[in-house]
Amino acid sequence: MKFWKRQLKKSNRGLILALILIIGVTIYTLIDNNSFKKEKPEIEELISSYIKEMGDYAVTPEEFTKTTEISDKEFKPYQDEYNKFINNYWVYKKRNPNSLYWECLMTDAKDMYSDLMNNTKENHVISAVYDARDIKIRKAGPNCATATFKVYIVAETVGDPNIITPMYPESLGWYSDEGDLTKKNKLRLEGEYEATLERTADGWRFYDSSGYITSVEEIDIGE
Numbered sequence: 414m415k416f417w418k419r420q421l422k423k424s425n426r427g428l429i430l431a432l433i434l435i436i437g438v439t440i441y442t443l444i445d446n447n448s449f450k451k452e453k454p455e456i457e458e459l460i461s462s463y464i465k466e467m468g469d470y471a472v473t474p475e476e477f478t479k480t481t482e483i484s485d486k487e488f489k490p491y492q493d494e495y496n497k498f499i500n501n502y503w504v505y506k507k508r509n510p511n512s513l514y515w516e517c518l519m520t521d522a523k524d525m526y527s528d529l530m531n532n533t534k535e536n537h538v539i540s541a542v543y544d545a546r547d548i549k550i551r552k553a554g555p556n557c558a559t560a561t562f563k564v565y566i567v568a569e570t571v572g573d574p575n576i577i578t579p580m581y582p583e584s585l586g587w588y589s590d591e592g593d594l595t596k597k598n599k600l601r602l603e604g605e606y607e608a609t610l611e612r613t614a615d616g617w618r619f620y621d622s623s624g625y626i627t628s629v630e631e632i633d634i635g636e
Contacts (some may be wrong), residue, residue: 449552449558452612452617453550455616455617456550456558456560456610456617457548457550459502459610459616459617459618459619460545460548460560460562460608461545461548462502463502463545463579463619464543464544464545464562464564464579465543465544465545466498467543467577467578467579468541468542468543468566469541470495470498470526470577471529471538471541471543471566471568471576471577472538472539472540472541473529473532473533473537473538473539473574474491477532477533477534477537478533478534478537478571479534480533480534481533481534481535482533483530483533488527488530491526491529492523492526492527495523495526496523496526499519499522499523502618502619503519503522503618503619503620504519504611504613504618504619504620505518505519505520506518506519506620506621516621516622516623517579517580517581517621517622517623518620518621519619521581522619522622525577525581525582526577528575528577528582529574529575529577529582531574531575532574532575535571535572536570536571536572536573536574536575537570537571537572537574538568538569538570538574538576539568539569539570539571539597540568540569541566541567541568541569541576542566542567542568543564543565543566544564544565544566545562545563545564546562546563546564546565547561547562547563548560548561548562549561549562553609556611556612557609557610557611557612557620558609558610558611558612558617559607559608559609559610560607560608560610561605561606561607562605562606562607562608563603563604563605563606564578564579564602564603564604564605564606565601565602565603566578566600566601566602566603566604567599567600567601567602567632568599568600568602569597569598569599570585570597570598570599570600571597571598573585576602578604578606578624578626579604579606579608579622579624580604580606580622580623580624580625583602583626585598585600585629598631599631599632600629600630600631600632601629601630601631601632602626602628602629602630603626603627603628603629604624604625604626604627605624605625605627606622606623606624606625607622607623607624608620608621608622608623609621609622
């Protein structure tokens with residue numbers, strides 16, 4: 414009889430501890446979810462600012478529009494400046510070798526800018542305005558969030574330049590059926606993207622991104 418009483422006491426203690434643990438986890442989850450809701454505007458602002466600033470870097474530097482070839486030395490100051498831009502918005506992570514898809518990481522985001530070395534006198538971007546819309550954010554774990562968003566780009570171009578996106582550079586030559594890319598063009602591009610973001614000591618930062626341009630439309634220069 415004493416044996417069963419001892420077992421019952423142990424069982425009761427176990428149930429009480431389990432109940433305390435469940436209550437603790439529930440309270441933590443509620444507090445964490447409430448905290449995350451308050452951080453959503455910060456994440457949305459991060460995405461909006463990142464996409465908007467990307468448009469500034471998409472424009473071909475004026476001196477490159479006057480030459481047909483750019484040396485590594487000439488391009489380096491612009492690459493360095495772009496790397497600083499990426500450092501302000503991304504957190505470094507190694508690529509997962511078991512990943513089922515090819516996502517864009519911090520190193521990829523920096524490397525893609527080198528494709529703009531091909532933008533010279535005959536192929537370059539005169540102006541570009543980038544805008545992120547329909548931003549949807551959800552919690553994806555501790556200190557982690559996933560966001561989906563659309564990107565709208567209006568670019569004035571000459572020839573067949575490369576243009577940077579939240580994923581990888583796009584060559585406008587893929588869309589040659591949209592207009593004569595041997596002349597000055599004004600194009601409206603739309604894309605759909607998804608990004609994983611991580612809360613760091615410096616605030617929220619991009620961890621990876623994926624997506625693609627979904628449509629390209631030629632518009633009148635006067636628009």
